[in-house]
Amino acid sequence: xxxxxxxxxxxxxxxxxxxxxxxxxxxxxxxxxxxxxxxxxxxxxxxxxxxxxxxxxxxxxxxxxxxxxxxxxxxxxxxxxxxxxxxxxxxxxxxxxxxxxxxxxxxxxxxxxxxxxxxxxxxxxxxxxxxxxxxxxxxxxxxxxxxxxxxxxxxxxxxxxxxxxxxxxxxxxxxxxxxxxxxxxxxxxxxxxxxxxxxxxxxxxxxxxxxxxxxxxxxxxxxxxxxxxxxxxxxxxxxxxxxxxxxxxxxxxxxxxxxxxxxxxxxxxxxxxxxxxxxxxxxxxxxxxxxxxxxxxxxxxxxxxxxxxxxxxxxxxxxxxxxxxxxxxxxxxxxxxxxxxxxxxxxxxxxxxxxxxxxxxxxxxxxxxxxxxxxxxxxxxxx
Numbered sequence: 379x380x381x382x383x384x385x386x387x388x389x390x391x392x393x394x395x396x397x398x399x400x401x402x403x404x405x406x407x408x409x410x411x412x413x414x415x416x417x418x419x420x421x422x423x424x425x426x427x428x429x430x431x432x433x434x435x436x437x438x439x440x441x442x443x444x445x446x447x448x449x450x451x452x453x454x455x456x457x458x459x460x461x462x463x464x465x466x467x468x469x470x471x472x473x474x475x476x477x478x479x480x481x482x483x484x485x486x487x488x489x490x491x492x493x494x495x496x497x498x499x500x501x502x503x504x505x506x507x508x509x510x511x512x513x514x515x516x517x518x519x520x521x522x523x524x525x526x527x528x529x530x531x532x533x534x535x536x537x538x539x540x541x542x543x544x545x546x547x548x549x550x551x552x553x554x555x556x557x558x559x560x561x562x563x564x565x566x567x568x569x570x571x572x573x574x575x576x577x578x579x580x581x582x583x584x585x586x587x588x589x590x591x592x593x594x595x596x597x598x599x600x601x602x603x604x605x606x607x608x609x610x611x612x613x614x615x616x617x618x619x620x621x622x623x624x625x626x627x628x629x630x631x632x633x634x635x636x637x638x639x640x641x642x643x644x645x646x647x648x649x650x651x652x653x654x655x656x657x658x659x660x661x662x663x664x665x666x667x668x669x670x671x672x673x674x675x676x677x678x679x680x681x682x683x684x685x686x687x688x689x690x691x692x693x694x695x696x697x698x699x700x701x702x703x704x705x706x707x708x709x710x711x712x713x714x715x716x717x718x719x720x721x722x723x724x725x726x727x728x729x730x731x732x733x734x735x736x737x738x739x740x741x742x743x744x745x746x747x748x749x750x751x752x753x754x755x756x757x758x759x760x761x
Contacts, residue, residue: 379559379690380538383531385524387508387549392457393520396512398489401514402545404448405486407438411452416483420459423453439513447493455484461596489544499540499551503533508551510542518558522551531555536612546623560693565650565752568697570745572704572737573654573678576722579636580737587636590630599625612627630680637684638710641692650695652723652748653682654704708732709742 389397411430412728419518420426427449436444462468469476498713506529523529531756543550570582579587585589602621606614644651656678683713689696705725709715725739 379687381531381552381554381557383524383528383553383688385522385528385532385551385553386709387551388521388523389517389549394519395540396514396517397510397549398544399514400512401490401492402488403438403543404444404492405490406489407434407440407445408448408452408486408490409483410434410437411449412455412484412486414710415452415456416693421453421456423450426453441498441511443495444511445496452484454692455486459484478489485668486651491541494540494542494551496537501537503534505623512532516677529558546620548696557691559690562693562695563648564756565648565695567647567649567749568641568652568745568747568752569644569647569649570652570741572740572742572744573656573681574737577737578632579640580735580741581640581643582738582741584738585643586735587639591658592632596625596629607665611727633681637681637688641694642686642690644689644694645692650697650748650752651685651689652697652699652744652751653685654744655698656682695749695752699744699751701744704743705736705746707743709734709739709746 387397394439409647411426411434415421415426415429418429420429427446430449430462431445434440434448435442440448444714447657459468463476463480468479494510500509502508502519505519506523507521509518511517521561524532530557531642532553537555538556540554541552543552574580574589575590575593576590577586578592599621603618605620640651686696695707703714708718708720708725708727708730710732711727711730713727715728719736719738725732725734727733727738
């Protein structure tokens, strides 16, 4: 399986200037290529190369590999844009926003990430340096650092494509590494996990991973941003710039910790993990205006992706199940009724009288659906 490992570059001032010039040249070229692609309606990599390859090499001083990566980056950006348009993420057909993105070419920030391959980037793991192509020539002995796990990962595994990233005045390489993936074991049951906003996760063993602290943290950050934006002073803008990713990093760390705990418990008990399939939930649900910010900041996709890759690395099977009516159905007798859930926390079956936490009841239903789904795919002819 492929993992992305981030290491931090420690360039000297002259090296940093060369890296900055390289990103500026590559992204200026990418914006020019995007204009040609839009005007000629050519978005396939090979076809677009015939229109722009010679021009961006001569006009922007790019090497052969860099020019090809720039063209591929533009094609990938238009492919992503088309997918977002099809999914309705950029408005309905005929809307002002959708017409604008369909008409105007994509533009790239000067410091947008630039892909590198093995011809443009080599690693010296013993010296902990890299040799990297720039528009000013090859930079050698550019130091890098990272956590022990990050440094070990790039040294021990095959490195594929890497991205040069400039963020908050620092330089990073996001290296794609190929790590061995263990075979999935045959699970003796499933650990059902109900994902939510009030509780980030609630498993069928009764373990609750509350979201109150994270939601409170997000509300405090929103109030602080509002106060700083209202001040509109230079110092307030500097503080906003420094804090702009703090909330996202904190939420990602919380999701990492919870996902690791769940995967470790599933592996310890020999069970798989069953979660709800929540794709498109923001389009399906209707909420009052005060609830929309909370739903928009709910990072369920990130949490689900963390669960998925950590489970794969541990050899733990993970299945996604139909989320419909899991919170309205009694896990004991199977009776389904909207009145079974009188409030957010409480489940009270109108048929058999069982009382439980609503999320725990839902997690038990998810675990049962995980067993049924796994058996239908992997043991379809079992007696």
